[in-house]
Amino acid sequence: MARIISIFNQKGGVGKTTSVVNIASALGKLGKKVLVVDIDPQGNATSGLGVDKNSHKTIYSLLLNSNFEDGYLKETSSKNVSLIPANSELAGTEVELVNLEDRELRLKNALEKFENDFDYILIDPPPSLGQLSINALVASDSIIIPIQAEYYALEGVSELVKTYNLVKDTLNKDLEIEGVLISMFDGRNNLALEVLEEVKKYFKSKVFKTSIPRNIRVAEAPSYGLSVIDYDENSKGAKAYMKIAKEIVRNNKR
Numbered sequence: 001m002a003r004i005i006s007i008f009n010q011k012g013g014v015g016k017t018t019s020v021v022n023i024a025s026a027l028g029k030l031g032k033k034v035l036v037v038d039i040d041p042q043g044n045a046t047s048g049l050g051v052d053k054n055s056h057k058t059i060y061s062l063l064l065n066s067n068f069e070d071g072y073l074k075e076t077s078s079k080n081v082s083l084i085p086a087n088s089e090l091a092g093t094e095v096e097l098v099n100l101e102d103r104e105l106r107l108k109n110a111l112e113k114f115e116n117d118f119d120y121i122l123i124d125p126p127p128s129l130g131q132l133s134i135n136a137l138v139a140s141d142s143i144i145i146p147i148q149a150e151y152y153a154l155e156g157v158s159e160l161v162k163t164y165n166l167v168k169d170t171l172n173k174d175l176e177i178e179g180v181l182i183s184m185f186d187g188r189n190n191l192a193l194e195v196l197e198e199v200k201k202y203f204k205s206k207v208f209k210t211s212i213p214r215n216i217r218v219a220e221a222p223s224y225g226l227s228v229i230d231y232d233e234n235s236k237g238a239k240a241y242m243k244i245a246k247e248i249v250r251n252n253k254r
């Protein structure tokens with residue numbers, strides 16, 4: 001059975017998609033079978049892993065029609081990594097889901113079909129706290145919280161934790177925090193160091209030992225449809241994401 005992890009932070013631009021793509025790729029390099037599930041209408045994880053956003057059979061039809069036929073799993077540019085794509089079709093889903101009785105369970109039910117074929121399933125939710133994000137939290141065993149080490153980093157974290165606790169108290173009692181990931185870290189910047197200390201005070205041992213440095217190679221890779229590990233495995237960004245994947249494997253013993 002796969003360990004299902006959502007990369008969760010309702011703030012945009014904090015490194016969610018970058019982390020989904022690169023953690024997936026790094027786990028794949030370690031020999032794990034990984035499925036990335038893109039549930040952001042922007043489809044950045046889809047294009048970032050070299051999959052055509054105009055693909056047939058996206059997460060949209062899987063969620064709305066519970067259409068469990070084959071053809072949803074796409075091959076990506078990264079070894080051992082498969083993907084269920086998303087595109088702008090998904091934008092209306094927030095509204096369409098509201099009318100369904102099992103609206104919070106759609107993703108969980110849809111993923112059951114794939115759970116036995118993968119070691120890890122990573123979900124990339126949109127930057128909001130709507131139905132799609134709730135579906136991600138309900139379907140997951142755990143969340144990784146990416147936090148950008150900047151002035152407003154902790155703003156919104158209490159809201160995030162509130163949502164996490166709400167889901168844990170109601171729809172998914174077993175939901176855990178897999179880890180808190182410092183993204184785009186610049187160790188020469190005193191503010192970034194202060195933020196890191198604040199985050200550690202708040203989340204304690206949940207903070208991953210490895211931080212992801214701000215690294216131009218990480219930002220360049222998606223325009224080639226590659227993870228940073230496939231784009232430049234010797235870059236600082238690639239090495240940091242490999243270390244995070246090893247921490248995840250160690251913590252899960254799988």
Ligand SMILES: Nc1ncnc2c1ncn2[C@@H]1O[C@H](COP(=O)(O)OP(=O)(O)O)[C@@H](O)[C@H]1O
Nearest residue numbers: 012013014015016017018184213214215218219
């Ligand atoms: N470690 C990093 N170094 C440099 N740029 C980064 C890094 N991580 C993310 N970025 C860039 O920051 C922007 C936002 O990241 P993204 O993963 O798309 O955030 P989100 O999915 O949370 O909106 C993107 O342009 C991405 O390329």
Ligand SMILES: [Mg+2]
Nearest residue numbers: 016017040044
């Ligand atoms: Mg994103």
